[in-house]
Amino acid sequence: MNTTMLKKKYYVHTQGICETRFVGPRTKIWAFTHVLPKAQIGSDVNLCDHVFVENDVTIGNRVTVKCFVALWDGLRIEDDVFIGPGVVFANDKYTRSKMYLPSFPKTVIRKGASIGAGAVILPGIEVGAYAMVAAGAVVTKNVAPFELVRGIPARRKGSVCKCGFPLKKHKMQWRCVRSGWHGARPSPEMDCVR
Amino acid sequence: MNTTMLKKKYYVHTQGICETRFVGPRTKIWAFTHVLPKAQIGSDVNLCDHVFVENDVTIGNRVTVKCFVALWDGLRIEDDVFIGPGVVFANDKYTRSKMYLPSFPKTVIRKGASIGAGAVILPGIEVGAYAMVAAGAVVTKNVAPFELVRGIPARRKGSVCKCGFPLKKHKMQWRCVRSGWHGARPSPEMDCVR
Amino acid sequence: MNTTMLKKKYYVHTQGICETRFVGPRTKIWAFTHVLPKAQIGSDVNLCDHVFVENDVTIGNRVTVKCFVALWDGLRIEDDVFIGPGVVFANDKYTRSKMYLPSFPKTVIRKGASIGAGAVILPGIEVGAYAMVAAGAVVTKNVAPFELVRGIPARRKGSVCKCGFPLKKHKMQWRCVRSGWHGARPSPEMDCVR
Numbered sequence: 001m002n003t004t005m006l007k008k009k010y011y012v013h014t015q016g017i018c019e020t021r022f023v024g025p026r027t028k029i030w031a032f033t034h035v036l037p038k039a040q041i042g043s044d045v046n047l048c049d050h051v052f053v054e055n056d057v058t059i060g061n062r063v064t065v066k067c068f069v070a071l072w073d074g075l076r077i078e079d080d081v082f083i084g085p086g087v088v089f090a091n092d093k094y095t096r097s098k099m100y101l102p103s104f105p106k107t108v109i110r111k112g113a114s115i116g117a118g119a120v121i122l123p124g125i126e127v128g129a130y131a132m133v134a135a136g137a138v139v140t141k142n143v144a145p146f147e148l149v150r151g152i153p154a155r156r157k158g159s160v161c162k163c164g165f166p167l168k169k170h171k172m173q174w175r176c177v178r179s180g181w182h183g184a185r186p187s188p189e190m191d192c193v194r
Numbered sequence: 195m196n197t198t199m200l201k202k203k204y205y206v207h208t209q210g211i212c213e214t215r216f217v218g219p220r221t222k223i224w225a226f227t228h229v230l231p232k233a234q235i236g237s238d239v240n241l242c243d244h245v246f247v248e249n250d251v252t253i254g255n256r257v258t259v260k261c262f263v264a265l266w267d268g269l270r271i272e273d274d275v276f277i278g279p280g281v282v283f284a285n286d287k288y289t290r291s292k293m294y295l296p297s298f299p300k301t302v303i304r305k306g307a308s309i310g311a312g313a314v315i316l317p318g319i320e321v322g323a324y325a326m327v328a329a330g331a332v333v334t335k336n337v338a339p340f341e342l343v344r345g346i347p348a349r350r351k352g353s354v355c356k357c358g359f360p361l362k363k364h365k366m367q368w369r370c371v372r373s374g375w376h377g378a379r380p381s382p383e384m385d386c387v388r
Numbered sequence: 389m390n391t392t393m394l395k396k397k398y399y400v401h402t403q404g405i406c407e408t409r410f411v412g413p414r415t416k417i418w419a420f421t422h423v424l425p426k427a428q429i430g431s432d433v434n435l436c437d438h439v440f441v442e443n444d445v446t447i448g449n450r451v452t453v454k455c456f457v458a459l460w461d462g463l464r465i466e467d468d469v470f471i472g473p474g475v476v477f478a479n480d481k482y483t484r485s486k487m488y489l490p491s492f493p494k495t496v497i498r499k500g501a502s503i504g505a506g507a508v509i510l511p512g513i514e515v516g517a518y519a520m521v522a523a524g525a526v527v528t529k530n531v532a533p534f535e536l537v538r539g540i541p542a543r544r545k546g547s548v549c550k551c552g553f554p555l556k557k558h559k560m561q562w563r564c565v566r567s568g569w570h571g572a573r574p575s576p577e578m579d580c581v582r
Contacts, residue, residue, distance in 0.1 A: 015211065017403065017419060031211060031228050032244070034419050034437050044292075049228050049246045050262075050420070052437045052455050064291040067246050067264040068280075068438075070455040070473050082291040085264050086282035086314075086456075088474035088506035090523045094552035094566075095502050097452040097470040098432075099582040114289050118282035118314040118332075120474075120506040120524040135284050136314040136332035136346060138506075138524035152346055152524060152540055164288035178288075194293040209405065225405060225422050226438070238486075243422050243440045244456075258485040261440050261458040262474075276485040279458050280476035280508075308483050312476035312508040312526075329478045330508040330526035330540060346540055358482035372482075388487040 013049075024061065039071075042079070056104070060111070074104035074123075081109050084117035084135065091123045110145065111188065114164060119154075129188055132160045146186045163192045207243075218255065233265075236273070250298070254305070268298030268317075275303050278311035278329065285317045304339065305382065308358060313348075323382055326354045340380045357386045401437075412449065427459075430467070444492070448499070462492035462511075469497050472505035472523065479511045498533065499576065502552060507542075517576055520548045534574045551580045 009025040012018045017034045024043030029035060033051040042061035047053070052070040060079035065071070069083050072091040077083070091104045105124030109115065113127045116135035127133060128145035137154040148158045148166070159167040165178035167186060175182040181192040203219040206212045211228045218237030223229060227245040236255035241247070246264040254273035259265070263277050266285045271277070285298045299318030303309065307321045310329035321327060322339035331348040342352045342360070353361040359372035361380060369376040375386040398415040400406045405422040412431030417423060421439040430449035435441070440458040448467035453459070457471050460479040465471070479492045493512030497503065501515045504523035515521060516533035525542040536546045536554070547555040553566035555574060563570040569580040 032226050032420050032438070049264075050226075050244060050438060050456075062292050068244075068262050068282075068456050068474070070437075072473075080291050082289050084282075084284065084289065085266075086262070086280065086474065088456075088472075088523070090472065090505035094520070094548070094554075095470050095472065095504070096500070096550075096552040096582070097468050097502070098450050099552065112290070114291070116289070117284035118312075118506075122523060132288075135282070135316060160288070162290075164290040164293065166288075194290070226420050243458075244420070244438060256486050262438075262456050262476075274485050276483050278476075278478065278483065279460075280456070280474065306484070308485070310483070311478035312506075326482075329476070329510060354482070356484075358484040358487065360482075388484070 048085075066117075072104070074106050076106060076108045078109060078111040078113075078129075080112040082114040083109070084115055084119065086118040087115045088118075088120045090121065093123050112162065113143075130160065130162050130186065132164065159186065161186060161192050162188070162190050163194050242279075260311075266298070268300050270300060270302045272303060272305040272307075272323075274306040276308040277303070278309055278313065280312040281309045282312075282314045284315070287317050306356065307337075324354065324356050324380065326358065353380065355380060355386050356382070356384050357388050436473075454505075460492070462494050464494060464496045466497060466499040466501075466517075468500040470502040471497070472503055472507065474506040475503045476506075476508045478509070481511050500550065501531075518548065518550050518574065520552065547574065549574060549580050550576070550578050551582050 010023045010027040012029045013031040015031040016029045018029050019037040020039045022040040027045040029047045030049045032049050033047050035053040036055045038055035039053045040058045044062045046064045048067045050067045054073045056073035057071045057075045059077045063081045065083045066085035068086045108126045110129040112130040115133045118136045119133045120138045122140050127143045130146050131143045132148045134150035138152040140153040146159050148160045150157045161167050161176040167174045173182045204217045204221040206223045207225040209225040210223045212223050213231040214233045216234040221239040223241045224243045227241050229247040230249045232249035233247045234252045238256045240258045242261045244261045248267045250267035251265045251269045253271045257275045259277045260279035262280045302320045304323040306324040309327045312330045313327045314332045316334050321337045324340050325337045326342045328344035332346040334347040340353050342354045344351045355361050355370040361368045367376045397413040398411045400417045401419040403419040404417045406417050407425040408427045410428040415433040417435045418437045421435050423441040424443045426443035427441045428446045432450045434452045436455045438455045442461045444461035445459045445463045447465045451469045453471045454473035456474045496514045498517040500518040503521045506524045507521045508526045510528050515531045518534050519531045520536045522538035526540040528541040536548045538545045549555050549564040555562045561570045
């Protein structure tokens with residue numbers, strides 16, 4: 001934890017509860033949001049109203065978490081991830097009240113990925129870098145990088161650009177419908193942001 | 195803003211946060227609900243616990259919003275609308291963290307419409323007057339007035355009466371299964387309420 | 389209400405609101421959770437952050453309710469039930485704003501059942517003892533005891549053990565994939581817990 005963090009250069013709304021000190025600079029924690037003592041949160045993160053963060057959770061830099069999202073033990077959220085409103089994570093596939101697993105499966109959301117509004121993510125899933133999960137999807141299998149998935153259960157419906165817009169195959173190249181970027185394949189190093 | 199509103203003839207729970215003054219008489223804002231400063235809310239509205247209302251939002255009269263609903267910039271809710279618990283609105287189709295649209299698509303819920311529990315409404319959608327979205331539906335296309343839609347993606351499954359009950363076609367006329375009202379077509383002026 | 393309850397041997401977080409006195413010992417009510425005055429809650433119950441409980445609701449013993457769940461009038465939750473995060477209950481099938489039913493249909497979740505993350509439960513449903521509703525399912529019909537249902541609308545996909553793991557049919561017997569328990573049929577008296 002660096003000095004900047006100790007000086008509390010992050011913001012917590014008067015009606016938010018942040019019990020961890022592991023919060024990076026310029027992060028904002030809004031009203032009715034509750035973060036438990038051992039969670040680790042990067043810089044420039046935005047946790048909107050009504051978010052719950054358990055202890056064994058790490059959140060990278062520049063992550064956005066919208067309203068009504070709970071991040072349970074076992075979740076790993078990398079840099080630049082977007083978690084839409086009402087996204088639901090599960091961490092026990094065969095849950096019974098008061099019966100606990102010896103440990104929780106890790107769920108990993110890789111750098112730059114977006115999880116659409118109201119999507120449900122099953123336990124132990126990995127969503128690849130810059131992938132996009134459509135609103136309302138139920139994700140039961142891993143999602144590859146730059147892949148767009150949709151439906152229940154979620155299935156591959158195309159590819160997306162680093163900027164989030166669709167990629168179309170055109171003369172053996174991928175082309176971004178928004179910017180016109182084109183290349184052999186999308187990659188984390190590509191230069192297409194809004 | 196009329197005098198009645200200035201006298202604060204509306205109710206905010208001690209654990210609710212209402213930052214706007216644009217609230218009509220007899221409106222109730224319950225616990226853990228947060229309304230931002232520029233939102234405009236009509237009279238006799240009920241915002242249940244755990245609702246979030248952003249700035250560029252208008253809500254008509256006699257609207258009900260149940261728990262765990264966020265109303266984002268760009269939303270227009272007309273009179274007499276019902277928004278069920280856990281309904282999720284999206285306002286950016288190709289979302290990435292920290293990449294913003296120049297402006298948000300308008301999502302419009304027309305007079306008297308009902309959005310069922312847990313439904314997901316994609317950006318830029320218009321739900322017609324007195325339409326009904328079934329619980330759990332994912333709405334990807336506009337919904338016509340008095341139409342009932344269901345499923346993922348939501349598809350037309352019938353018509354509903356102004357009172358919310360199903361309409362059945364019977365001898366070239368629509369008939370309300372609850373009241374027996376019948377006529378050539380449902381309309382906002384029809385006389386069938388509970 | 390017994391003496392133990394009067395001594396308030398249950399816990400309410402400083403930012404939780406519990407208006408009922410009908411709460412059993414060792415029950416925990418966490419932050420941003422709101423319980424109305426007439427709700428009845430058993431012992432050893434865990435209501436996580438961001439739960440809302442209306443008046444005409446009964447909750448048995450050892451029940452777990454995760455974040456972002458509202459329990460409406462008419463709900464009956466028996467002992468040992470698990471309600472996952474973001475589960476949505478509906479209590480009026482043909483809802484219109486400000487039009488009320490003469491009474492609410494009862495929704496009953498029987499002993500030991502589990503409702504998966506983000507599932508939607510229609511009004512008047514009975515979920516049988518030790519049944520399991522998969523994450524993201526929309527339940528439109530009653531669920532039999534020990535049955536696993538999944539999808540939209542939810543359909544039967546198998547049977548589950550008292551411990552929550554799948555049961556497989558093997559030589560005319562049911563067998564628990566986790567413990568190896570086997571027998572003619574699962575029952576509430578069977579000995580297979582974690």
